[in-house]
Amino acid sequence: DIVMTQSPLSVAPGEPASISCRSSQSLLHYNGYNYLNWYLQKPGQSPHLLIYLGSNRASGVPDRFSGSGSGTDFTLKISRVEAEDVGIYYCMKALQTPYTFGQGTRLEIK
């Protein structure tokens, strides 16, 4: 189904971080979009959208976050981790229903 990078991911402030998401099926639609989205759930909060359709940053998301990949393999990259980036990151496939979330990757600050 969907498998993400193992938790926890421990990263020092200012260092880059990378989270992988692998789908058992291609998420590339014939319209050219990859139906793979990334969310961050900070402690005690609702999840919020970071990246949609594989590589598009959601409104208000800092440009240190980027999404890449196509087909079955996707990556969320944080160029320089900040303390406020702690939480659980989820990818979600949405090419067709049922939508499915990955198991989540917890990011910790060293």
Add this chain to the structure above:
Amino acid sequence: QVQLQESGPGLVKPSQTLSLTCTVSGGSISSDDYYWGWIRQPPGKGLEWIGHIYYSGNTFYNPSLESRLSISIDTSKNQFSLRLSSVTAADTAVYYCARTSWGYFDYWGQGALVTVSS
């Protein structure tokens, strides 16, 4: 700015029906650009998509819940609702409502904890 707010009982007895309503403000639920969905998260666990609905009433349900699930919409009140029947302790979760378009959820409610217990 679109806002969503879940409401409903926080405690439901086993075998009974869980009912939640999501009230949308700052935007029309009748927009033909969006669907309106439900996602849940058991305590300490990950996220599960429940289903979503279009303003016309067209629905998409998670097959694992479909036999017990009903999602409805009331455009006059700018609300949509979730009903899950025959609940067990496994249905204890925080239930989120959210707006969806092109397969991504861009606005989320704050979540409502529903506990199934006698």
